[in-house]
Amino acid sequence: xxxxxxxxGGLVQAGTSLRLSCAAxxxxxxxxxxxxxxxxxxxEREFVAAITWSGSSTHYADFVKGRFIxxxxxxxxxxxxxxxxxxxxxxxxxxxxxxxxxxxAPLDEYDYWGQGTQVxxxx
Numbered sequence: 001x002x003x004x005x006x007x008x009g010g011l012v013q014a015g016t017s018l019r020l021s022c023a024a025x026x027x028x029x030x031x032x033x034x035x036x037x038x039x040x041x042x043x044e045r046e047f048v049a050a051i052t053w054s055g056s057s058t059h060y061a062d063f064v065k066g067r068f069i070x071x072x073x074x075x076x077x078x079x080x081x082x083x084x085x086x087x088x089x090x091x092x093x094x095x096x097x098x099x100x101x102x103x104x105a106p107l108d109e110y111d112y113w114g115q116g117t118q119v120x121x122x123x
Contacts, residue, residue: 019083
């Protein structure tokens with residue numbers, strides 16, 4: 001099993017930055033970690049970014065390319081999501097999840113999820 005705990009969310013102004021953390025424990029070896037988000041009133045979670053176990057491969061949603069950076073520090077068992085130039089439309093609950101797939105694995109290949117952290121961006 002894998003346990004995931006997100007942190008770092010909060011209320012920020014548009015144009016500023018925030019760094020989310022995903023602390024992983026359990027059977028994390030060879031697991032890719034992805035970040036997803038669910039905006040208010042939207043029923044589905046959407047993909048944001050993902051990184052493989054080695055960190056050699058990353059994948060981003062088009063709407064965050066150039067603004068968000070995903071990274072991981074395996075000896076800390078932590079994956080980070082650096083979010084820059086935040087926009088009000090980035091407001092959502094952000095979740096991290098674990099998969100045995102690649103960085104481009106679809107949502108249904110992620111089998112462990114954290115509880116989420118709220119990010120609110122004011123205009």
